[in-house]
Amino acid sequence: MSLFGDAGEPGANWQRVVAVQDAASGLRAIVVLHSLARGPAFGGVRRLAYADEHAGLADAKRLAEAMSFKCALAGLPAGGGKTVIFDRPELAREAAYEALGRMIERLGGDYVCGPDIGTGAVELAALRRATRWVNPAPNDAGRSTAAGVLAGLRGLSRVVFGDEGIGGRRYVIQGLGAVGSALARALVGAGASVAGWDPNPGARARAAAIGVELLGEDELLRAPCDVFMPCALGRTLTREVCEAAKWRAVCGSANNQLGDAEAASVLHRRGVAWAPDVVVNAGAVIEGVETTLGPGEGARERVASAIEAIADRCAALLERARDEDRSPAQVAIAAARVALAQVE
Template structure:
């Protein structure tokens, strides 16, 4: 399924209050309302933000389709120039501009938190449009999506562990978690509780103080990527898996919550040729959106949402089986599954 220029609509506007580029990409509504996070990030050029919005919204379509959700994919990106100081006043203006952009699409798209935004930001956006999710629980939302994203990634790791070693237990498994942000740290804590042997890394050296509570070994991010481990767990920003890094990898599998892990799509084939299982990021990281949509847009219970998140283990197991049966990569198997569900909806 192509991720380039097959979007239903892309809105690019200069925020009336913030004077910053606000980009909303709606990739597909074939399965239902498009959903995707609001990314507030610094870019050297606003067109880099547009590229992110296009790629990430297409990924959300695939994520929802593979997860069996009745939603399509979208994304908001606010491209903040590197020289701009994003103070409290400007941030508020940005959120109001985002709310107006989302509202202008008349329900085709709903937004939630992403890099650079929080549930509290969603509450601010929710003051101007109902098409928002992951507001704080006290404001009627499902709150921070990080715990569910981490739990879903743990489920995906169980499926791969089962495939590699015949057991879903992660006790004694050697894993390298690259990135200790809100999801990466939560996932590392879950893995430590499971008895996994952890290497951890982050571009922020201050995160090193977390190693004590995790019983982990701290390494530099570059070392974390190429460490001799059972499973590499990318949990930072995307693009880390490049053609150049593939020959240096010493893991049996790659499963992580970071979005857009592949620098280019053909890296999936290179990994496959090296015998490295790569679970597509949009499959492994689906827990957050599954939880939020189940509870907020589809009015399910917290128990139902958790069960759907934990079912990612079965989704990944089925994809690995299908990839073997069809003699394709797991990425191709996931793409084919997503496309079948989209085709069925048309």
């Protein structure tokens, strides 16, 4: 992965990349703004112990590009961005986030940051002490993301199963954190059979308490179900996994779910419907953009309406993919590129 994005690399056409280092706090981070064509870049701050700087840069580029596609498909006046923080023992966490916030403030509103893996309420509060350009405190990214996935699931169910009901089917959820557990709760409440796994023992216990059947990590991807729901880190859907999967459909909140170029083709060939992540997990960025850029009056109503529209968008995309005999991934990315090109 080249720092300057050689042709053919994911996110090679980014608008801006900023390397951030603050010796006092131990902060080392990379901010990638993929597109500003439709408006300021929105994207979360991911803190992980990456193997090296190249791995972090590659992740930031892929995620920023996906955010641009997500905003374009949702019709939002925004583009995509992402920050990755290289987590390490010497990182003074709150001071590091404040240092990052000062840099984001200097970008002058070109980038609005928010939560992601490793960045929760405490870290967001530290960012807000240093910059205005943070997802508003009243927003709940987990709740809005789950609402979007459920809307997408209804659209997928309309196409695959012939109705929008979510009860009476079997779901397997990979990742039972804020979003995965919210989905599990809604599905169990609707009368569905739900199984899943999470590496966190507390998350597993909470899921079991609401009626989720706990699977072993080694059986999660092999368990038969109507809908597999990836809600953890991305790149789960590799060619090998998709060849062996016993699913009828896939719909989840994880970003960049496709692990390699062949995975989407394998799912399409096998008749497994995949609801593209850039369509169904847009709930949080919809909420962020509407409450940051839109007029304050009626913001919550606009958010709810835009998230509900994910159902029709997902159904239309899957129907188009079926009619054109193309994978949903191909259809979604092509539509996003057209939407971006129209304003560039």
